[in-house]
Amino acid sequence: MEEISKKDVKHVAKLAELDIREDEIDRFVDQLNIVLKHAGKINEIDTTGVEPTSHATNIINIFRDDIVKKCISKKDALLNSPKTIEDLFEVPLIIEE
Amino acid sequence: MVKERLYKLSAKELSDLISKREISSYETVKDIAERMEEVETIIKSYITTDIYKAIAAARKIDKFIYKKKRIRGGKFIYKTQKIEPLTGIPVAVKDNITTKGIHTTCGSNILGNYKPIYDATVINKMKESNMILTGKTNMDEFAMGSSTENSSFWTTHNPWNLSNVPGGSSGGSAAAVAVGETPLALGTDTGGSIRQPAALCGVVGLKPTYGLVSRFGLIAFASSLDQIGPITRNVQDCALLLNIITGHDRLDSTSVFKDKEDYTEYLREDISGLKIGIIKELMGEGISNYVKGAVYKAIDIFSSLGASCEEISLPSLKFALHAYYIIAPAEASSNLARYDGIRYGLRAKKVKSFRNMYKKTRSQGFGDEVKRRIMLGTYALSRGYYEAYYLQAQKVRTLIINDFKKVFKKFDVLISPTTPSVAFKIGEKVEDPLTMYLSDICTIPVNLAGIPAISIPCGLENNLPIGLQIIAAHFKEGLLIKTAYNFEKKFNFKLKPLYRKF
Numbered sequence: 001m002e003e004i005s006k007k008d009v010k011h012v013a014k015l016a017e018l019d020i021r022e023d024e025i026d027r028f029v030d031q032l033n034i035v036l037k038h039a040g041k042i043n044e045i046d047t048t049g050v051e052p053t054s055h056a057t058n059i060i061n062i063f064r065d066d067i068v069k070k071c072i073s074k075k076d077a078l079l080n081s082p083k084t085i086e087d088l089f090e091v092p093l094i095i096e097e
Numbered sequence: 098m099v100k101e102r103l104y105k106l107s108a109k110e111l112s113d114l115i116s117k118r119e120i121s122s123y124e125t126v127k128d129i130a131e132r133m134e135e136v137e138t139i140i141k142s143y144i145t146t147d148i149y150k151a152i153a154a155a156r157k158i159d160k161f162i163y164k165k166k167r168i169r170g171g172k173f174i175y176k177t178q179k180i181e182p183l184t185g186i187p188v189a190v191k192d193n194i195t196t197k198g199i200h201t202t203c204g205s206n207i208l209g210n211y212k213p214i215y216d217a218t219v220i221n222k223m224k225e226s227n228m229i230l231t232g233k234t235n236m237d238e239f240a241m242g243s244s245t246e247n248s249s250f251w252t253t254h255n256p257w258n259l260s261n262v263p264g265g266s267s268g269g270s271a272a273a274v275a276v277g278e279t280p281l282a283l284g285t286d287t288g289g290s291i292r293q294p295a296a297l298c299g300v301v302g303l304k305p306t307y308g309l310v311s312r313f314g315l316i317a318f319a320s321s322l323d324q325i326g327p328i329t330r331n332v333q334d335c336a337l338l339l340n341i342i343t344g345h346d347r348l349d350s351t352s353v354f355k356d357k358e359d360y361t362e363y364l365r366e367d368i369s370g371l372k373i374g375i376i377k378e379l380m381g382e383g384i385s386n387y388v389k390g391a392v393y394k395a396i397d398i399f400s401s402l403g404a405s406c407e408e409i410s411l412p413s414l415k416f417a418l419h420a421y422y423i424i425a426p427a428e429a430s431s432n433l434a435r436y437d438g439i440r441y442g443l444r445a446k447k448v449k450s451f452r453n454m455y456k457k458t459r460s461q462g463f464g465d466e467v468k469r470r471i472m473l474g475t476y477a478l479s480r481g482y483y484e485a486y487y488l489q490a491q492k493v494r495t496l497i498i499n500d501f502k503k504v505f506k507k508f509d510v511l512i513s514p515t516t517p518s519v520a521f522k523i524g525e526k527v528e529d530p531l532t533m534y535l536s537d538i539c540t541i542p543v544n545l546a547g548i549p550a551i552s553i554p555c556g557l558e559n560n561l562p563i564g565l566q567i568i569a570a571h572f573k574e575g576l577l578i579k580t581a582y583n584f585e586k587k588f589n590f591k592l593k594p595l596y597r598k599f
Contacts (some may be wrong), residue, residue, distance in 0.1 A: 009472065016475045017437075017452075018468055019460040020377060031469060032476070034531050035422060039477075042419045042489050045496070052491030055321045055499060056547020057308050057571070058173075062350040076214040080441035089439050094451045 003033050100192075103128035104277035105595050108334040111280060115185050115312040118162065118175070122155040122185025126229055129187050132232075132277045139599045141253050142273035144192050148449040151187065154229045158185045161227075182337050184227040187366045189279040191270050192233040193240055194325065195314040196220055203316045204248040204266075207436050207443045207462030217314020218349065219342045224308055231279045234269030238291055238464045239433065240318045242266050243536045246527050247466045247510060254523070255298060256594035257561050261520040264294030270328045271298040276594045281327050281338050282328040283407055287318050288421055289515075289540025291326045292552035295525055296515035299554045301335050302328045302579070304540075306545035306571050308353040311346030319428035322421075322544040330592060332553065332582040336360035339574060340479045355572065363579040369403030371580065372508045376568075378414040379513035379539045388514045391556030391563040395512070398587050404580075406413020409504050409511070417542040420497070422534060423477045423490035425546070429467075430474030436462060469530060494545050501546045505570040510580050513539050515552040515564030542599030551577045554590040 009029050013020045020028060023086045083090040103111065114120040130148045137143065162180060165173040190196065193203045195213035197220075202208045216224070223230070237247035245253040245268035253268045255261040256276040263272040267284030271294035274282050284291040284575040286304035295302025303326045310325045317323065327338035339360050346352045375396065380389055396406045407573050438444035438458035445457035463471070477486035504511065516536055543550040548571055555565035565584070569576045 004476065008476070012472045012476045012479070015479065016471045017434075017455040017459050018463075018471065019456045020468075028469065029400035031530055032473060035469075035473060035534070036476070039419045039422045039490075039533055042416050042423070042493050043485060045197065045416050045493060047411070047489060047496070048497050050492040052488055053494040054491060056494075056498065056545065057306075057350055057351070057353065059308065059353065064347065075289060077440075078301065079214055080211055082438060082442070082444035090449050091439055092451050092454050 002022060004029065100292060104132040106280070107114065107331055108183060108280040108329065108337060111186055112182050112184070112337070114160065116180035120534060121157050121159045121230065125153065125185065126155040126187055128149050128280060129231060136276050136278060136599050139254060139259065140256055140272050140276050140278070140280055141251050142234055142269045142276070143189070143232040144204070144235050144269070147199065149163045151229050151231055153155070153447055155185060158227050158229070168394050168531075181226060183341060186227065186281065186496055187229045187231045187279050188223060188338070189231045189234050189270055189273045189282040190220065190281070191236055191267050191284050193236060193285055193316040193318075194219060194283060195316065196230065196233065199230075199233065200315070202249070203240075204238040204250065205462065205464070205467070206249040207444060208248070208441075211441055213314075215314065218311035218346045219494050220314065222341055222344070226343070233246070234267070234273055235281060236269055236468050237266035239316070239429070240266040240285055240287055241429070241466050243289070243293055243533055244521070244523070244526070245269060246523065249464055250265055252523055255561075256597070258520065260522055261561065262297070262523050264516075266290040266294075266299035266459060266521060267302075267328060268294045269296050271300055271302065274298070274300045274328050275592060276332055280330065281334060283325055283342070285323060285325050286544065287322045288425060288544050289303055289584045291328060292515050292540050292550060292564065294325070294446070295328050295552045296554075296562065297520040299562030299590070299594070300328060300330055301332055301551065301553050302326065303335050303339065303551040303574070303577065304543065304549060305339065305343065306549045307573060308351050309355070309549070309572065309574070311344070311349040311352045313346055313348040317432040319425040320432060321428060322425060332578060332585050333361070333364060335551070336364060336578045358575060360575055360578050363575040364582050367403070368399070368580055368583045371399075371404040371510065373399055373404050373406045373408035374399060374504055374508035374511045375406055376414070376511050376513040377410045378405045383535065383538060384514055387517045387558045388516070388518060388563055392512065392514055392565060395555045395565050395584065398584060402583055402587060409508065411500040411504060413493065413500045414542050415547055416493050417497055418534065418538050420490040420493040421541045421545060422473070423486045424494065425561070426470040426474035427477050427487050428474070430471045430478065433467070466530070482573055497542055498546045501548060501570070504579050509569070511568040511574055513566045515539055515566040519563060521562035522550040539566055540562050547571065548576050549577055551581050553581045553585060555588065
């Protein structure tokens with residue numbers, strides 16, 4: 001596996017909506033490389049013909065009837081929001097100039 | 098004679114005394130509160146406590162227990178003849194399990210002010226059983242860690258030695274149980290977060306089969322691995338608490354349909370003829386000699402109880418840790434995308450735009466380990482790397498599941514150490530993520546396979562506890578309880594921090 005670079009870390013941080021300060025980047029590059037080098041060893045094992053498992057018990061497709069039930073109130077839904085206006089969540093400008 | 102302090106008693110002992118009406122729930126909670134006052138400033142197990150609420154709840158339960166009715170002849174008898182187990186018994190809950198109206202921080206600044214508007218299913222079940230919540234316990238942020246050092250608030254101290262970690266991520270729960278700040282606690286386990294701190298604090302911790310306990314109301318870390326389970330001072334208490342929290346829940350689509358079992362039934366059985374496999378891959382490199390020594394002594398005990406022990410190899414386990422550190426961060430990076438500063442949690446101040454709000458909020462709200470795992474997961478799922486990392490890890494997971502299936506055809510249970518060493522010093526591994534990850538090497542395979550495992554104390558090194566891990570096939574929690582209980586009776590471990598003055 002190739003090592004990840006400063007540029008990769010910046011790109012990944014952007015995808016994950018994280019702001020990484022310049023002075024933090026080197027540390028993250030080093031730490032992520034150590035962990036990825038270790039994790040990359042899984043490619044040493046032969047998995048030809050092995051099906052991937054996404055989940056350890058074999059439950060699939062749990063269905064239920066679509067019945068309307070009592071749901072949480074508007075007041076409760078807004079209770080934990082850092083910023084609300086009347087009965088809405090308030091956010092900064094979405095479309096940037 | 099000086100009356101013994103109630104905090105030292107097990108949940109079973111307290112429960113028996115309460116149902117005989119020799120003590121009240123109020124007296125129990127009050128003594129726990131006094132113990133908290135004695136030790137909490139030093140141990141720091143809890144993030145949130147509300148002792149007044151707990152005392153009020155205890156009084157209400159006492160009213161019900163002591164309610165009388167008039168019978169023929171003008172006599173009075175207690176209205177409720179049979180008191181259900183764990184009625185009026187205190188329980189501490191890890192702070193990633195949602196509690197209505199009570200702060201649930203997940204050990205993170207990003208949820209520092211979060212007060213859930215609903216109770217998790219396990220909380221509902223405990224409330225229905227008349228149990229009393231003592232508070233919410235400290236943990237590594239989003240359960241990512243093995244020491245509680247990643248908590249956004251503070252590090253919990255190991256009651257056996259205050260300069261050592263209690264383990265993690267359920268370190269607050271394990272320390273609180275070990276020191277007598279509660280007889281019972283709930284933890285959560287994604288890669289060992291119940292069993293590892295239980296081992297390091299000298300208590301009992303059980304990770305149930307994936308799907309046995311509802312995850313509704315558990316703040317998600319890695320959804321295909323997370324499970325809630327009990328942390329207690331003995332195996333009997335573990336069985337009692339497990340009885341309460343298990344059962345199908347329509348609010349969790351991964352919850353299994355299965356008849357409820359009474360796990361205390363298994364306490365009556367012996368283990369003669371039990372076939373025990375010793376996992377070779379977890380008794381080799383990286384495991385301290387004194388830990389191996391304690392496991393060999395445990396093997397002697399099992400043999401003396403009539404079980405047969407034999408070494409067995411599960412070759413794929415060599416790759417379990419590697420696969421886990423792809424799968425868990427990948428799932429976490431997706432689960433933690435919901436922290437956007439809009440509907441709940443922290444929102445950064447002075448934000449210029451919508452995107453800027455996301456970035457600033459997440460950067461201020463998450464700690465370093467969480468950021469590392471989010472980036473690791475995002476990388477492993479990104480284009481060009483998905484096949485080499487994530488897909489390959491999921492294939493390795495299949496191999497691990499197959500290895501376990503194969504050995505469970507021959508063995509009833511498997512044993513290994515719970516951790517490679519005893520509790521390490523606070524600060525020793527915090528800057529070195531990989532070394533920290535290695536402390537979960539024995540526990541991780543169990544989560545990947547979705548099977549149950551228990552950790553029980555099996556020795557001491559430098560007056561710090563060593564944990565023995567017992568693993569069984571899917572839904573064989575009963576076998577774990579039976580095996581662990583027989584060992585516990587014979588081994589007779591003394592939990593010293595309970596009697597210690599700090």
